[in-house]
Amino acid sequence: MSAFGTVFMPEMAIAWFDGSSWSQPEVVASDSIQLHPGAHVLHYSSTCFEGLKAFRHADGSIKVFRIDRNMARFAQSSELLSLPAIDSAMSTKMVLDLVARFASDVPEPPGSMYIRPTHFGTEAAIGKAAAPSMSSCQYVLLSPVGDYFAGGDACLRLLLEDDMRCAAHMGRVKSGGNYASALGPILRARKEHQADQVLFCPNGDVQETGAANFLLIDGDEIITKALDDSFLHGVTRDSILTIARDLGMTVSERSLSVDELIERAAKPGCEAALSGTAAVLTPVGTLIHQGKEITVGSGKPGATTIKLRQTLNDIQWGKAEDRHGWLTSL
C-alpha cells in the first residue's frame, strides 16, 4: 500500500487572488502550478492548509465531514498570516465540486478521500520580509487514503519535551513553517529515543505533538488542554470531546502538567491518545520523560480509545446517526 498522502487525483481545483479579487475557480492538472521563484511563500512561509475527509456510505452517497469547521479554520489561518481573505463559500464550493468530480474514486471504508486545501502568497517580491503578499493562490488536492490502522493497532511512543512546537502566537495557525520548526526535535526524538512523536510541553504544560492533539483518558474522565493561541484546535479533538459528552463522560478542558500526566498515566486503566484527521484517534502506549519510560495503563490500545474512535468512524461512514449535523452531501 502507498504511504498516506502520496497518491493524488489527476486534477485539482485552483483560484488566484490578483490583489483585488479571486479568479473563477478552475479545474487543472494536479501538477500544473507555475510560481515565480520570488513568490512570497517560498521566502517568508506565507502558507496555510487544511485537512479533511470525504467518506463513502453504504448507499453510494459521498459525505464530507465537518467542512464548515475546516473552512472556518482555513479563513482564520489566512487572516493570522496576513494573506488575502479567502471567500469561505467559494472555497467550500471548490472542495465539494472537486469531490463530486472524483466521487467514483472515493475509497470504500475503511478508506476515505483526504482533502487538502492550501493557500499561499504568490507576490514576486523578495523585499517583503515584513510585509504581506498582495496576491495569492488557493488550490484543493485530493488524495485517496486507505486504512491508517491496516498494520494493526500499534501504540505510539511519545517523548515529552520541555519545548515549544512553534512560536506561541502561531499555534492555532495550520501553517507550513510550524511543521518545519518542529522537525528538528522530532527527528532527534526518533533517533535518540526511538520515539514516534514529540509531545511538546513548554514549562511543563502538556500541549500537543507535531501534528495531532493529545488526550488523556482516565476512567470516565477525558482531559485535554483548553483552547488557547498556543496549539492547533483540532476538528477531531472537538468531535471526540462531543462524542465523549454524548456517552456521558466527563470532559475536562484544562491545563495538564507533565507531573500530573506522569502520575496518572501509569495507573491501571489509564489511556492516552492522539487525535487528528489522518489518524483519527491513535493510542499512546509509552511516555518518555527525562530518560525514563512510563507505560500508559496496560501499554495496549485502551477500550475507551477504541470505542471513541469506532463511534466517530460510524458517524463518518453513515453507520450511526449524525446527531450534530457533521456530514455534508455533495
Ligand SMILES: *Cc1c(COP(=O)(O)O)cnc(C)c1O
Ligand atoms: C491538523 C493538526 C491537528 C489535528 O487537527 P484536526 O482538525 O483534528 O485534523 C492537531 N495539531 C496540529 C499541529 C495539526 O496540524
